[in-house]
Amino acid sequence: MIFCYYLDKHQPPKLHDDRNVFDKPKVIMAVSHNENIEAALKSQIVPDQEFLLQGSVMDNSLGVLIDRLRGLCDNSDVHPETFHDHEVVYILKDFNAPATPGPASQGVMLRVRRAVDRPDLPYQLRYVGYPELGNYPALLRNCLDVPVSSNVREFLQELGAKLDHEFMAKGYIMKKGRIKVTVFKMYKMGPGMTKENLEPMTMSHLVELSVLTTKTDMSVADDLRALADQLKPLVQLERIDYRRV
């Protein structure tokens, strides 16, 4: 399979222009349907924008939230699908450059996700951009997901990316129309980095409502807001810029 994905050039993590290797963070593999994708990008019909609302629910109220979500989301007759993912985050940048303030020195974060409970599924390589400025009803950011083969970690290391951190996520996934709803708990990887030796981050589950859309279709954010309002006051879902936390 051949992929050609460009990381969004409008996003902040710009690297220094004089370093060719890192200049345009042109991910990852060979080029084939180049023209088609460029044309699609130009007419802004690529669903590479993500609206996101985040909140958390304490563990003792998880059951209530799941019940309510089951009522609100599609397929309420079956139990919500569970997932157990392992995410490893790599940073791609020039590690020898002097540290300068601003996003330029932070490099690009590339996230490799794999389903621990479903080894047959492909790995996911994921890039999320910085939140867009502007008065949107939900947090808007660039987002790319690519299914990749299992040797992606070696490949990233060969590119010069460094492992930054990793964690486990365990929880539920549901959908309502185009909206993706995930409720999951984050675990730190304990000493020895074994899958069993997990330490929960907090006593809460993170709740995320997200929807992929194009730059031209912003109306779906209102649906997201409506769903978030229906979960109040059980969960306060808001647009949270993690850089300001």
Added chain:
Amino acid sequence: MQREERALDTALEAIMQRVVDIKGSLQELLGKIEQEGERSDWPSYLNAYSVISAQIYTLMKVLKNEKTPVLRNYLTLPLQLSADTDDKLLAATEGRVPSFSHDFVPNLLRTKPEPDVEARHLALEAKMAQVNQDTAQKQINIHNKVVKHVMEMVNTAREEWETETSSRQTHAQTCSLNETQILVAALGTGKGIRPTQQPPQQPQARPQPVAQQATPAQRKAVSSVKTNIKAASGMHPYGR
């Protein structure tokens, strides 16, 4: 004498006015049921009923007023029956009673309930007379007790319900903004999950020493626990 007649006239006028009001409301309600039926919503029907009940209440108040003469002291006698159509009567009754005839008068001027209603009333009175005074009192007491009990149950249920709803409103701590921020920061930047700043190139070598260190520590912990248990079990029999 004249004063009494005048009082009667004014009282009758007031009563008539109230009755006309009630009749108007009833006609309105009937028209509503006929025209809108089930399409109209429940609250509008309730409104109509409450208007009528308020009007009946004011009518009763007029009747019980001190200035209203006691109407039962006045007699109404049919002096003459006639089968001929009476235009005035027709107008006064809005076309319902065409003539003051044998058909209508017994019904309009009757002072007793209908015979079968009267019969049932009498039967009930007879039954009441049969029952012993004491047993009647007892039954009344039992009935009161049961009613009181049911009232208590309803009240406690209501109290429970109210406290439950109020408590749900007060400490509905189902989410914490602080934890949200911790989690979002961890997900976005790795804050809190990133291992302590490590020198590069050693992600694989690092875990091993940690694991080696961990095992002796575990062993130590286990042995100390064991001795503790032994000492305790040794002490217990003598202690008792």
